[in-house]
Amino acid sequence: MSVEIRHIVFDIGKVLIHYDPDLPYKRIIPDDEERKWFFENVCTHDWNVEQDRGRTWLEAEALLLEKFPDREEHIRAFRKYWHEMVPHPYERSVAHLERLIAEGKDVTLLTNFADDTFDQALEIFPFLAKPRGVTVSARVRLIKPDAEIYRTHTEAFDLDPAHTLFIDDSLPNIEAARAFGWQAIHYVGADQLDSDLKTYGLA
Incomplete structure (x- = not known):
């Protein structure tokens, strides 16, 4: 040039x-189809992007917990095990x-x-x-x-x-x-x- x-x-x-969110979630949600559903419907790409835009994790988790109260452990795992996503x-x-x-x-x-x-x-x-x-x-x-x-x-x-x-x-x-x-x-x-x-x- x-x-x-x-x-x-x-x-x-x-x-x-x-960077790969699947890494910890293969352990957390072992079933491939369930894990696919989770990323497509709960901790989605669009949801995660808002943290990149400045939304706090507390706000982000609260938003999902209101919609999916039975998925608390899986929702909180995203931030908790984030370090495993960057191996x-x-x-x-x-x-x-x-x-x-x-x-x-x-x-x-x-x-x-x-x-x-x-x-x-x-x-x-x-x-x-x-x-x-x-x-x-x-x-x-x-x-x-x-x-x-x-x-x-x-x-x-x-x-x-x-x-x-x-x-x-x-x-x-x-x-x-x-x-x-x-x-x-x-x-x-x-x-x-x-x-x-x-x-x-x-x-």
Whole structure:
């Protein structure tokens, strides 16, 4: 690529660390069909996204307990066993992150994350504290792919959009970043990330 990259912005979940709610729930709800029903009707993706937008876990649990009082143990398990949903980092992605920082590149993080689980993630994965800073969706009350979160991150870290490269596993988030004026890499695996970073002269 002919464009000079001055800022690199990493997503976290499924780019730097693995995330899979199924991991603890395979133990909590062993039956595959029941577990599928639970995620489609109780602790749904849309429900969880609101914690990324800033809703507290107490509020989130209360909302579901009112509708599904017989599912209290399963509902509370989502936050209680959240740490089991993030079992390991993506080593090659983290190696790129740490290498770019060591080379003096400007690296920041932009993530859809609940407030307290982000603090927990920092304890589990200390490398998340190495970049210059982070925009956590719950703390700014905005979530990707809303254009305002890209604007907020750009202004907070004084980025030049045309010279900013974003790495995210979600195609809608990538498309929104490009629409805002950033360069972007859609993360689909370590080999592709190696190749894409080379394209931008960053590997």
